[in-house]
Amino acid sequence: MVAMTTDTTGTAARDGESRRSGPADSPFVRACRRESVPHTPVWFMRQAGRSLPEYREIRANVGMLDSCRRPDLVAEITLQPVRRHGVDAAILFSDIVVPVAAAGIDLDIVAGTGPVVAEPVRTAGDVERIRRIDRADVSYVDEAVRLLVAELGDTPLIGFAGAPFTLASYLVEGGPSRTHAKTKAMMYGQPELWHALCARLAEVTLSFLRVQIDAGVSAVQLFDSWAGALSEADYRRFVLPHSTAVLSGLADTGVPRIHFGVGTAELLGAMGEAGADVVGVDWRTPLDVATRRIGPDRAVQGNLDPTVLFAPWPVIEAEVRRIVAQGRDTPGHVFNLGHGVLPETDPEVLTRVVALVHEVSARRAEQG
Ligand code: CP3
Numbered sequence: 001m002v003a004m005t006t007d008t009t010g011t012a013a014r015d016g017e018s019r020r021s022g023p024a025d026s027p028f029v030r031a032c033r034r035e036s037v038p039h040t041p042v043w044f045m046r047q048a049g050r051s052l053p054e055y056r057e058i059r060a061n062v063g064m065l066d067s068c069r070r071p072d073l074v075a076e077i078t079l080q081p082v083r084r085h086g087v088d089a090a091i092l093f094s095d096i097v098v099p100v101a102a103a104g105i106d107l108d109i110v111a112g113t114g115p116v117v118a119e120p121v122r123t124a125g126d127v128e129r130i131r132r133i134d135r136a137d138v139s140y141v142d143e144a145v146r147l148l149v150a151e152l153g154d155t156p157l158i159g160f161a162g163a164p165f166t167l168a169s170y171l172v173e174g175g176p177s178r179t180h181a182k183t184k185a186m187m188y189g190q191p192e193l194w195h196a197l198c199a200r201l202a203e204v205t206l207s208f209l210r211v212q213i214d215a216g217v218s219a220v221q222l223f224d225s226w227a228g229a230l231s232e233a234d235y236r237r238f239v240l241p242h243s244t245a246v247l248s249g250l251a252d253t254g255v256p257r258i259h260f261g262v263g264t265a266e267l268l269g270a271m272g273e274a275g276a277d278v279v280g281v282d283w284r285t286p287l288d289v290a291t292r293r294i295g296p297d298r299a300v301q302g303n304l305d306p307t308v309l310f311a312p313w314p315v316i317e318a319e320v321r322r323i324v325a326q327g328r329d330t331p332g333h334v335f336n337l338g339h340g341v342l343p344e345t346d347p348e349v350l351t352r353v354v355a356l357v358h359e360v361s362a363r364r365a366e367q368g
Contacts, residue, residue, distance in 0.1 A: 032256035040361035046340030096162030145215035159212030163224035228263025247275035283338030299332025
């Protein structure tokens with residue numbers, strides 16, 4: 001059991017190419033490494049969640065954060081979309097604010113709103129309130145990952161965390177924000193405080209991702225969902241060093257790193273420099289254009305508009321075919337949405353999309 005866990009964390013791939021099997025040799029991990037694949041791998045951001053009736057049922061009387069702290073529930077919810085859709089990877093059921101709560105910040109996830117912070121972070125004293133974390137602070141995540149790795153077999157598990165900017169936005173604003181006005185006010189007005197906050201968040205995030213990697217995840221995704229609110233110059237000055245600290249801090253693990261944001265067309269080059277192996281692309285930028293901005297040394301992930309899933313099937317099919325074809329010109333392509341699954345999405349459509357991606361890409365692989 002222990003030997004198997006070691007073998008599936010990517011250690012085998014790192015130490016020598018001799019004996020790869022299991023998740024480390026799955027189409028998803030191979031695409032992240034820009035290796036040949038039998039078909040384009042596909043998974044969906046927010047696949048574990050409210051589009052599934054079996055999820056709504058299991059969550060009926062359990063709060064969001066409470067459910068993230070119960071390894072049995074985390075494992076079940078993580079597995080639901082894998083069973084139902086046949087996706088190429090599972091994503092751990094959790095939330096980006098879980099490590100921040102573990103670090104001592106009083107917050108809740110309010111249904112229909114998102115994370116709400118009791119006392120927003122605005123001063124140096126507030127930054128000090130964010131404690132460093134270790135495995136013991138998030139033992140439920142460690143346990144959930146171990147359960148899942150044993151359960152998933154050859155299917156890789158993706159761990160994740162929020163990037164410093166996106167986390168800082170929730171902490172400084174106190175909740176979701178359209179403009180990120182208070183966040184940017186700190187960034188421009190108190191740059192030292194801003195950098196201290198992001199440096200602390202980067203430390204927490206790095207520890208949190210290392211716990212997941214040690215427990216056996218096959219890849220990690222760093223969500224910088226709201227980075228698209230920034231100009232490239234501000235991103236490079238205020239955000240890139242901190243995201244780089246997280247991503248390059250994981251380089252020694254050999255586990256593929258995915259870096260994702262929304263509205264990041266102008267930032268794709270800079271985001272690609274932060275140290276990820278795969279850059280997530282939203283639906284606004286065609287994958288071939290994105291690849292030119294990111295460069296040939298990274299794979300790409302994306303990028304079906306999640307609202308296209310509400311269109312008639314022929315429209316969906318055409319879009320999936322276009323994206324698979326554009327992904328062929330990139331050095332490695334992981335099919336995904338451009339952002340998370342919307343709660344009203346028909347799960348049967350997601351299942352059909354998975355089958356279509358596999359079918360179209362496998363046939364093309366045979367021809368090519
Ligand atoms: O992708 C997955 O399926 C794994 C689980 C996952 C959740 N949140 C579960 C969740 C992941 C990867 C996240 C990441 C996350 N959380 C991000 C980054 C991804 C993105 O969408 O950009 C962000 C910004 C958050 C913060 C957050 N948490 C928001 C904005 C919301 C939505 C609020 C709402 O209710 O509309 C949440 C809550 C949340 N996180 C839910 C789930 C399944 C819904 C809560 C519920 O079902 O009651």
